[in-house]
Amino acid sequence: MTKKRTRIAPSPTGIAHIGTAWQAIFNLGIARQSGGQFLIRIEDTDRSRFVPEAESLIYEGLKWLGIDYDEGGIKGGPFAPYHQSDRLDIYHKYAQQLLESGWAYYCFATKQELEQMRKDQVARGELPRYDGRWRDADPAEVQKRLDEGQPHVIRLKVPHGRTISWEDQIRGHVEFQSDLIDDQVLIKGDGFPTYHLAVVIDDHLMEISDVLRGEEWISSTPKHLLLYEAFGWEPPRFAHMPLIRNRDKSKISKRKNDVSILSYRDKGYLPEAVINFIALLGWSHPEGKEIFDLDEFIKVVSLDRVQKTGPIFDTDKLDWYNGYYLRKMVEEKGLPELGKRLVAGGFVAPDFPLEKMEQILPLIYERIVKLSDFAELTDFFWKDIVPEARLLLKKGDLELVQGQLQITKGFLETIPWELAKIEDTIRTLCETKSYKKSQYFMMLRVAVTGKTATPPLFETMQVIGKDQVLARLEHAIKILKEADAT
């Protein structure tokens, strides 16, 4: 297999987007399995949307997910620079070439002028599009305006009457009529190139062999193909991935979904879970596997298993993956690993007593879905609780429950605080007094934790500690008295 070079070309306009990560793993896989390179190029030609910290967020997000790259980004490489804003003179040089070969021309129409033109077109029931007013302008007039320093753009002279087609790696044969394509702006009024110009020049210069990008680019591809032709360059292979969607099927958006990679980290997801989840969006494992890591994905990914339909971003399955990977992690690396991740992610205070942690972790690791669940799952171990009378009395009447609390407290006071002893005491009590197990246990659970869903009762009591358990039972008795009085 010939080596493939692929790339992602994110724009630093905001957050690190989950879609970028999704694109990245496919590009990474296709390149790596051929022994080629995967690179990151920063497309920062839109100064109006530029966000300074956005770029480092992208690296941080990809790094967290374990997505590595070979060139570009902060690494640099043989085709540097990898920031488009550092490549301006390159674009100008090639734009000049297009001007000379007749594939491009200067356009002095102002934005307002074009806006008015489109408005008029729409009013006349026509399609709004550039009317080519400077396409065949008098060279002398153009030169005069140039000499005067008039603001201008450079446009591509899209040939008429052409059919432009390519064999898409995912979609097969796709074709467009050139007559429907506007004379694209190549160099903007501010001297920056547009995406179309820059992407073609950079992909060629950086020897990208396979362009794997979102379906939203499919209608731009003929423009790019025209540019390759204009430059006399061999175009890369194109593959247009489906678009990840919101629940309403529209293109995934910030408004309707959490699309920030880092926010999944902050919510307590494991990177391996996120990777596994997104890998199965629009793609399926050749052996039908549901569980695999990035290394395996890179080995087996192929474009022919990419679906043409845009998958809906539904994180239900991500939750399942996360719980699964959390449990797997504990089985393989032990509870301390879970503790480490909790601390590293800031889900538990760094000064949280270690021995307490060691006692709590075995009780909750099967119950935790996200690392951020930890607090909610365990707060009663160290926080004061106020059991609700309603819950205490859920399955038994006042008299019964009060008696149960008193007598249980009495017995527990006398025993050494060991798991076996606690269990033995309570079970014996339950039997000799003929309490209903479900009622009695649940009542105690509420009295001791304030909750109806907790880890097993005896272990929980043991970890909470004798003094605290007795105090809570006492507290429960008091609450019932108050409830009785009102």
Added chain:
RNA sequence: GGCCCCAUCGUCUAGCGGUCCAGGACAUUUGGUUCUCAUCCAAAAAAUCAAGGGUUCGAAUCCCUUUGGGGUCACCA
């Protein structure tokens, strides 16, 4: 609206002319284990393969039409 892309259970998908009255996973429901929750284990329900026409001995799989959805039509990427 023009152009382009797409269409299998609620969701992610398997399927690339017969082995599919459509398989798996998540979610859901039920049962088992159990002091609750969760885990784990079983099982169920869930898609007239968008609809209608063809082609074929035979179609979820090929073709056409319709419908539906999406993308794109900027001096944004």
